[in-house]
Amino acid sequence: MGRSGRVAIPAVDRRGIANLETHFVSPEVYRREDVAERQARLAELVAERIIPQLVKLHSEVLPEALPIEQVVEALAPSRSDISGLAHVVLGSDLEAAAAYVLVLRDRGLAMETLFLELLEPAARHLGQMWDNDECDFIDVTLGVARLQKLLATFNGSHVLPDLDTRRQVLLAVTPGDQHYFGATMVERFLHASGWTVETAFDRSAAEIAHAARAEWFAVAGLTVGSERSLPALQDTIRQIRRESRNQMIGIMVGGPLFTANPGLAQEIGADGTAANAPTAVLMAQKLFDEMVLQMTN
Structure with missing residues (x-):
């Protein structure tokens, strides 16, 4: 002031x-x-x-x-x-x-x-x-x-027009998991909020990582429905980070496990979590902004 x-x-x-x-x-x-x-x-x-x-x-x-x-x-x-x-x-x-x-x-x-x-x-x-x-x-x-x-x-x-077209999200369900409803809601809100979304449902960890390698994404979002799927989720995150065309990709996760324990997201290698679809939109923007700051510094 x-x-x-x-x-x-x-x-x-x-x-x-x-x-x-x-x-x-x-x-x-x-x-x-x-x-x-x-x-x-x-x-x-x-x-x-x-x-x-x-x-x-x-x-x-x-x-x-x-x-x-x-x-x-x-x-x-x-x-x-x-x-x-x-x-x-x-x-x-x-x-x-x-x-x-x-x-x-x-x-x-x-x-x-x-x-x-x-x-x-x-x-x-x-x-x-x-x-x-x-x-x-x-x-x-x-x-x-x-x-x-x-x-x-x-x-x-x-203020970075060259990144305007890069507000792109790869959205996937953890391999072996059948909880699609939450991911579908996240997709709907992301699209309505100006994001380009590619879904990779019913894919293996290798296929999801291949999608991240084939096209540039600012953020990857993964949902999981049960604790038994956590090892598969952790493996998928590792493969995405290893193979992604964007080596600064932000990864967010969602599901009831993370709602109950938000700290679990970082424990399994993600960058953040969101309690519902609207907060997933805001988290995607936060991760995008952090990536932009890294790119410009």
């Missing part, structure tokens, strides 16, 4: 913002006549339903933690922070949303912290609301797309 008290806005011009709008949302979403109404309604849902749950989560997961008011004073995003972001990010002014997040970042919060404490929880709860029929697919797509745009804006991946 400068001497005038105004918040600095990241270098995203209005033409760039317009490009981002089509970059992170599949065009058919905007063919709906009620998009603006849906955006406003979803912002209200996030503010009124999601934010109280996030504040409650703070005290339930950390029963001995300081009161939420003291945590806010210690720089953690507050209920009003997240509520305000919900209304801004689901509107049409990406500049305003970027400025809002800058306020939080300038308090000293790293983007990794903002991802874990602000953006990812919001995406996760959007997914839960969709599961509970409290909002529909279009609503969640619009919300997650704007969360993606904030990540790309602050991590700088939106």
Whole structure:
């Protein structure tokens, strides 16, 4: 914040913002006549339903933690922070949303912290609301797309046009596993959020790795349904990393095992996990951004 008290806005011009709008949302979403109404309604849902749950989560997961008011004073995003972001990010002014997040970042919060404490929880709860029929697919797509745009804006991946066509995901089910439903939902949300998705269902580990070698992918996503499939999943991850055309490929995993124990993802060699399809979209963007940062450093 400068001497005038105004918040600095990241270098995203209005033409760039317009490009981002089509970059992170599949065009058919905007063919709906009620998009603006849906955006406003979803912002209200996030503010009124999601934010109280996030504040409650703070005290339930950390029963001995300081009161939420003291945590806010210690720089953690507050209920009003997240509520305000919900209304801004689901509107049409990406500049305003970027400025809002800058306020939080300038308090000293790293983007990794903002991802874990602000953006990812919001995406996760959007997914839960969709599961509970409290909002529909279009609503969640619009919300997650704007969360993606904030990540790309602050991590700088939106300013690299040569990478625009490389937001590609290889999506597979662990060999021997028959749990396709979750992977199908992830595919649907990724596509609606502007990703190009190739599926490799009913493939062996060698065939999945061959697909990663035959075409360049930024991210590989793998789902698993049971603990007995973990060795096959770990072997598939090793083969993808060894043979992938993109040697900096990000690998995310999903399934009930990782929902119960998120730390298991890194134990078996993945880079991250997501609790549901909307958070998988956000995780894919996070891994893409990290890859871009490595490529440009």
